Amino acid sequence: MTSRTDAPEGFLSIRSLTKRYGDFVAVDTLDLEVPKGELVAFLGPSGCGKTTSLRMIAGLVPATSGRIVVGGSDLTEVATHRRDMGLVFQSYALFPHMSVARNVAFGLEMRKVDKGEIARRVKEAIALVHLTGKEEHRPGQLSGGQQQRVALARALVIRPSILLLDEPLSNLDAKLRDEMRNEIRDIQKRLGITAIFVTHDQVEALTMCDKVVVMNQGRLEQLGTPVELYEAPKTAFVASFVGRSNRLTAVARNGAAEFAGQRIAAPAGLEGPVQVMIRPHRLGLSPASPAATDPARQQVTGTVARAIFAGDILQYDVDVGGQIVSVELATRGGESVIEPGRPVTLSWRPQDIFVYGAAA
Amino acid sequence: MSAVAPAAAMAAPMPAAERSSGLPLVVLLLLPIALVNAFGFLAPVFNLLRMSFYESQATGAMVEVYTLATWISVLRDSFYAELILNSILVSLGITLMTLVCSYPIALYLHRSSGTWRTILLVLVISPLLTSAVVRTYGWVAILSENGLVNNALGAIGIAPLKLMFNKTGVVIGLTEILMPYMILALLAGFGRLDPRVEEAASTLGAPPWKVFRHIVVPLTLPGIALGSLLCFVLAVSSFITPKLLGGGRVFLLATEIYDQAIVTLNWPLAATLSILVLVIFGGALVLYTRALRAIM
């Protein structure tokens, strides 16, 4: 039996890492263990401290307090150039005055690897990112996607202990982004390299990474696998940031929240106003008043406020006791749209609804 | 009056206004500046070229006879050969010193921001807008026998140094006077210097001085080239500072031109030397273009 919360000491171990700029706390006592070979995402809105954390790991920003340990050695005070980490920048940060091959060779030259070895490894790395033939091009002559690949090859060729990726896909167009997403994941798995992936895009975090760290206002909100984050968000922030959720208000009393006459199990200790979250597509909707009640589902009644047919889905905004609840139903063909003003019944499985304290 | 008239009037004004007033508007607007340019620039420069082929006489009078005499005497006389070489070498030295002194300021300015940067920029630009006479006078106060440096040295028991009325003084003074030009040229060329690129180099294992040598310097070469060209050209042609800090003991092309023109009144010789200055400029420009092509 393994417990997630008491993870064994990882390959990368971050302990109480903190960064302050004057009174502003950019990263607040971050603790994290990353096992070897895992791809971990730092997910959060801009300004949440994810990039600052990454830059502290790389040594580009000095930590105010806390430790960064890799493979048992403490790197907190070690200068960037001695940390042996490959960083892929959001803007790629390729050396504009050097060819692709020279860009990729740079890290090896700094390590005084011998010439023949450099040539061999550069060739290999360029082949890995499918840029063979572009060796002598300057970065300015390459497309955004190609520059991204050079940046990746340049970071990987030094065989870094950890690969750090800072929003590497945000400057690419949608189609290229999907392609690179798979490619980065494949390469990372094939090389078995430990990697940190900073992103504000939950789709990237969920689809690519073994684990996701959700950050907000400098704090770690939740660490977990994509499934855990989606199915069991620990905080209201995670529930709304990972996937979409209806955010409703209710009042908790004696371990249960009451929402539109329906009692919902609430975590112990919650009293007074609370937030209730449920994902729009986890709601069922049926016309008219409750008919045959499914004992496994809870239900409330409301009135359709707006109905939108969007092709794949049929979206209803339902007024339930003065609050608007969004419902999304996959279209199967042949259904008739329920007109606004008509009464409907909403239903859900108890495990799909989350209750959080009203703060924040 | 037919209904056509107003329509025609509406359509007409643009071209008609220009054609009706005898001279086109463009010519009228450009005439004053063209006159100043012709009278104050083109005519004097062509006249200067012509002048270098005039014959001069010991009395200072000129004879309007075309001759290569001045050119031949300048090119043969070892005094002028030395003067030219001296001017070029001193100017190169000044350019190098200016570059070394300006680079840290430019890099610092490039990396600073906000109000602090504006204040520093004012400090860089203000000397540029202050007369060279004032700044050279300041150097007299620092470098002369009774100046700051020698009095400070005297206070700790070191014999005074000869810092003025020689090349040392001229080089120090001109270096400082040309620094703002170099700083602004460097700053203009620092646009390619992206802090992320420097960070990338250090994550790849480059220690700070290697980042500087392999990334910062190559990326700022265009600015270095431009600033050096500018400072060299200004050093070759400056003469206020060499005059005051050289005290007539440092012979450079520019001071010689002034002496020949104002003191000796040998205009053909002054004209010939002026054209040599322009030739040196041309040479510097060719070198600059070549260097730029090699860098880019």
Next chain:
Amino acid sequence: MDERPISPALKILAGAMFVFLLAPLIVVVPISFSGDSYMMFPPSSWSTKWYPAIFADGKMVSAFWTSLLLAFVVTVLSLLIGLPAAYALVRLKPRGAEFLSSLFTAPLLLPTIVLGLAILIVFSGYGLLATFQGLVAAHLVVTLPYAIRVLSTALATLPIPVEEAAATLGASPLTVFRRVTLPMMRSGIVGTTALCFLVSFDEVVLSLFMTGPRISTLPVAMYHRVEQQADPLVAALSVLLVVLTLVVVLVVDRTSGLAKTFVK
């Protein structure tokens, strides 16, 4: 937070170079309060006698008024000549506009010592040496290129649709220029005025060729004074000139942004 931290080594180096750069401007301040009759640093005694001494020196005072009037006339003429020329070059785009604007800014490329000599030779033939008109003409040769450059940039960056909008609302071309174009060029005009004024007021080399016993400008008078006797009077005068320059720079910064005007 996003800036690259400045290393202490660079801070120290840049600081030292700033001291070097500003040293000659700074030392004149204590010297101007010297009680000595010749220049010496540090002064052996202190006094404020050199400031009133400036105003008692007839040569300096008349040179100052000449310089002030000269800079004023040159600035006004530079605007009057430069503005129509810039408008013609940028907006009316005659054939060869690019050639013309490089021709009009070419005097800046010529070293002033060469330009000074060339102008000296030609102007001597017209009896313009050591005259106010001669000085005005010589200064215009170097201020007009600055005026053309700054005004052209200012005009080229103006949004034309705003002028077109004014025209569709019934403004005649002259009204459009007066009521729309000119006000929008304000920062360019302020920059030009400051630049032309300072260039003319500080100009030494051309003036040295053009002045004589009859007429002298302030920088030329100071040059001759330093050449003969570098006494604290020049320091006091220098302090006044540095203050004047700072005032102009600050006015420009307030009205149109320093970086925008000078760093292009």
